[in-house]
Amino acid sequence: MSEPQISLTSSAAKRVAWIAARQDKPAILRLAVDGGGCAGFTYKFELADQAAGEDAIAETDGVQLVVDPMSLELVKGSAVDFVEDLGGAAFKVTNPNAQSGCGCGSSFSV
Numbered sequence: 001m002s003e004p005q006i007s008l009t010s011s012a013a014k015r016v017a018w019i020a021a022r023q024d025k026p027a028i029l030r031l032a033v034d035g036g037g038c039a040g041f042t043y044k045f046e047l048a049d050q051a052a053g054e055d056a057i058a059e060t061d062g063v064q065l066v067v068d069p070m071s072l073e074l075v076k077g078s079a080v081d082f083v084e085d086l087g088g089a090a091f092k093v094t095n096p097n098a099q100s101g102c103g104c105g106s107s108f109s110v
Contacts (some may be wrong), residue, residue, distance in 0.1 A: 014082070017062070026048070027064065028066060029046075031071065032044045051064060055061060056069070
């Protein structure tokens with residue numbers, strides 16, 4: 001099996017497992033990239049019922065992160081983390097492909 005093209009930190013995996021348990025869903029987080037936002041692209045997270053056939057899958061502590069092929073082109077090599085600070089709590093993508101981002105950290109450009 002090749003090296004995963006995207007990764008999920010243990011902090012993010014714990015949070016996904018907690019949310020999934022509360023919603024009685026499988027612990028599968030889907031990351032997608034949409035056009036828009038203040039920098040050109042935005043990250044979109046949602047719980048998924050299952051991975052699709054072409055999805056890239058990363059697994060941490062029994063939790064799956066799934067990304068569709070088109071989105072993967074924009075987030076390849078990224079890590080998804082869950083951070084809590086004074087500004088709140090959120091999933092955060094550390095994306096080596098992003099040329100710039102916005103102040104809120106939820107959109108980027110390539």
